[in-house]
Amino acid sequence: ATLKIAVIPGDGIGTEVMPYGVRCLQAAAQAFGLALHFETFDFASCVFYQEHGEMLPLDWKDTLLKFDAIYFGAVGMPALVPDHVSLWGGLLKFRREFDQYINLRPCRLMPGVRCPLAGRQPGDIDFWVVRENTEGEYSSIGGKIFEGTDRETVIQETVMTRTGVDRVLRYAFELAQRRPRKHLTSATKSNGISITMPYWDERVREMASNYPDVAVDKYHIDILTAHFVQKPDVHVIFDVVVGSNLFGDILSDLGPACTGTIGIAPSGNINPDKKFPSLFEPVHGSAPDIAGKGIANPVGMIVSNSVISFEEDKSVWAGQMMLQHFGFHDAAGAMLQAIERVLARGEAEVLTADMGGKGTTKALGEAIESEILSF
Amino acid sequence: ATLKIAVIPGDGIGTEVMPYGVRCLQAAAQAFGLALHFETFDFASCVFYQEHGEMLPLDWKDTLLKFDAIYFGAVGMPALVPDHVSLWGGLLKFRREFDQYINLRPCRLMPGVRCPLAGRQPGDIDFWVVRENTEGEYSSIGGKIFEGTDRETVIQETVMTRTGVDRVLRYAFELAQRRPRKHLTSATKSNGISITMPYWDERVREMASNYPDVAVDKYHIDILTAHFVQKPDVHVIFDVVVGSNLFGDILSDLGPACTGTIGIAPSGNINPDKKFPSLFEPVHGSAPDIAGKGIANPVGMIVSNSVISFEEDKSVWAGQMMLQHFGFHDAAGAMLQAIERVLARGEAEVLTADMGGKGTTKALGEAIESEILSF
Numbered sequence A, B: 001a002t003l004k005i006a007v008i009p010g011d012g013i014g015t016e017v018m019p020y021g022v023r024c025l026q027a028a029a030q031a032f033g034l035a036l037h038f039e040t041f042d043f044a045s046c047v048f049y050q051e052h053g054e055m056l057p058l059d060w061k062d063t064l065l066k067f068d069a070i071y072f073g074a075v076g077m078p079a080l081v082p083d084h085v086s087l088w089g090g091l092l093k094f095r096r097e098f099d100q101y102i103n104l105r106p107c108r109l110m111p112g113v114r115c116p117l118a119g120r121q122p123g124d125i126d127f128w129v130v131r132e133n134t135e136g137e138y139s140s141i142g143g144k145i146f147e148g149t150d151r152e153t154v155i156q157e158t159v160m161t162r163t164g165v166d167r168v169l170r171y172a173f174e175l176a177q178r179r180p181r182k183h184l185t186s187a188t189k190s191n192g193i194s195i196t197m198p199y200w201d202e203r204v205r206e207m208a209s210n211y212p213d214v215a216v217d218k219y220h221i222d223i224l225t226a227h228f229v230q231k232p233d234v235h236v237i238f239d240v241v242v243g244s245n246l247f248g249d250i251l252s253d254l255g256p257a258c259t260g261t262i263g264i265a266p267s268g269n270i271n272p273d274k275k276f277p278s279l280f281e282p283v284h285g286s287a288p289d290i291a292g293k294g295i296a297n298p299v300g301m302i303v304s305n306s307v308i309s310f311e312e313d314k315s316v317w318a319g320q321m322m323l324q325h326f327g328f329h330d331a332a333g334a335m336l337q338a339i340e341r342v343l344a345r346g347e348a349e350v351l352t353a354d355m356g357g358k359g360t361t362k363a364l365g366e367a368i369e370s371e372i373l374s375f
């Protein structure tokens, strides 16, 4: 069967890295005899917005429902369109309307990548962030009163539902259960955010009773970010880290930053029920400051293909399902190996600036592509 | 005039580090002929709560209003009292009821401290986090509906007022204006948190027009935490970083963690209007896991005296006011120098475990005390 992929490059460096993402997937398809079908769309970008006054065409949902997955670049050109408009009109709408309630992001120190933390070796950092992706702090409910006066007051609500919290916790516990260390860290802030966060803790406690084989820690988000950079000791283990929409967002930028570059980290926006297409994107944004220079790191795009970010841990629940479904184990493994080989060679002409090299998007993208073709 | 200091050790390591904080202040008072008056209170601790069913006695406000400043250890024994109870009944009540709307925390790489970030030297990291300390995400407004059912929904409101946002921004801009680099970074998340955070941005933009000499950057909190650990380049400058209650909380743990240990970072909860006493505490919490072992780092307690944490930058607005008011420049300078000298000696017997040594609270506290007395 053909895997149908909707390609949405978006804005800024999204459009620059996307071609290499697609080429590498095509290379893998060629090397392993897979049938991938790509179709590219210009919507969910600020350029589209400027032409149409909307981020998406009216029939976007029907259009995308025909695909198995969405392959997404990055969105946002804040100088032209306010961020909350461009994002809420596109990417964040996909997450919510396609009920992609899991955002899964690996934090993994890869060989050949310069780590900003002192004295860490590949293998020292290797965990997953599981982020709630549809509710919580990203409610978009609220408003302003007494506008323009000294009493001006703005309110926004954080909304947690039992359904929403439990399903992300369940996913995180099941992921932890399949990992050798079977460890889950919950990000909270119940000492300061005194209503929603104690509720989060309560659900974690309740859910934990179903997974007696998983060891659970909880840390407040402030000290948790501190632990990310501090040398871990026997008491502080990161294996699977689960957090609310906002906390997961923070940790899944900070985590990859601790492993050397957020330029290479992938992000899966997953609807585990497979009622809707899942969306795969690099963690990095559209990076207007370096857009147009051809120096963006394409690795995030390449890895962010679902198959690859899951292959890493064959026992990941959703990944296992997807791999079983599509049967692409070999291609996925080859793509990851190709990336690791290229990075490990450490050639300054090939690695992009964020990795300490002076290579272009093209140089790095093509190096990986040809490595894949050599399989 | 005598400076009247209310001493509240609190819980856990708070009670262990406090004696050394007081002794070092007394040493400074002796060496420089200052008049300090200390009075110790057992409330705002979980032990007090267990006896009285409340964190504070009824007359706490009148009692503390008689003091110039509150010298606070740490609070929290989650195994005995839920965090949100112990904190909202004490520390967070002080912040709000004494309108300590500024939380000021230095992030500074000190000589002799092992930095978890690769290749950084003292001088490379030197900035202030200014945190809004009374409103925002810490509203404590909200509730639960459909309890115990599948529809269970929990809501908490983030509340930003023009008064609340503007006064912390004004403080941050004035602080930036007095620093050589005159740079302000605003922490936001207006791309995801689509009502309160765009409002924050709007107030930053508005306020910036009053301070044309201050350069302003804004970063979303996710990438901002990443920039804290990544090697800064010419585009990413940290000088004064201002954030909401939650974002400031996160950044002022992460920042000190990046400088080696949050065990030594101080925190000033300031009412700049001086209508109420300000509160000074270490950033670290009560640390139940190491409490009772005598190994907690007392430096945060010692530095967390207002005078000292401000002396560092003589031009800090609130600090300048306070120093001018009390006239304690020399004593403050000496205490900071004493700490730096002790740390720079790097003696394993003296430094506590969080700094890579095997010293006790006592060893480190007394080393600093006798260094102060040598002035």
Ligand SMILES: CC(C)[C@H](C(=O)O)[C@@H](O)C(=O)O
Residues within 6 Å of the ligand: A191, A192, A222, B087, B092, B249, B285
């Ligand atoms: C203890 C907790 C409520 C507090 C906070 O979140 O403000 C602490 O983390 C701090 O930073 O002082």
Ligand SMILES: CC(C)[C@H](C(=O)O)[C@@H](O)C(=O)O
Residues within 6 Å of the ligand: A087, A092, A249, A285, B191, B192, B222
């Ligand atoms: C662009 C932004 C709205 C988004 C988020 O906060 O979810 C991004 O930071 C991410 O992590 O995918």
